[in-house]
Amino acid sequence: MANFGVVNIGAVGTFVVREDVSESVLRVAIAKKLPFKCEIMICAARDVIKLASKDPFARQPSGPDITRFVNVLSKRLREPPPLPLSLPSDGDWLLKIIAIKGRFVLGLYRRQMKAISYLGKIEKRLGVPTTTRNWNTIEKVAKILRQDSQD
DSSP: OGGGTEEEOSSTTOEEEOSOOOHHHHHHHHHHHOSSOOOOOOOOHHHHHHHHHSOTTTTSOOSTTEEEEEEEESSOOSSOOOSSEEESOSTTOSEEEEEEETTEEEEEEESSHHHHHHHHHHHHHHTSOEEEEEHHHHHHHHHHHHHHHHO
């Protein structure tokens, strides 16, 4: 993978690929390195930069008990659900989806044990495979991508 200029971001399975390589070639190369079969989510640099260029969480609650996250979908949704989508309910939410932008689902969850179970329900609710990353990880990826585009 070194020939693709891969940078490990630190979050499990999150990488930046610095070389120009087709998605199909990259997908095969990653799959060959894994000892198990899994969904491989590949996002174009421009999409990640565009997502991180605005603050989608600006009008949302924040604080030490709130985590901002992004789910990357394996493919775009045909019919996104009405938003915001709060689980378990609007008044007493533990997880809230605030926006869907292309293949990115943006949301918040409260730092409570029950909230983690709702993260797993997003995939079932949307009907496509997903992977979840903290918003801080997305910002870190975008920063590297912006630096690479300036070099």
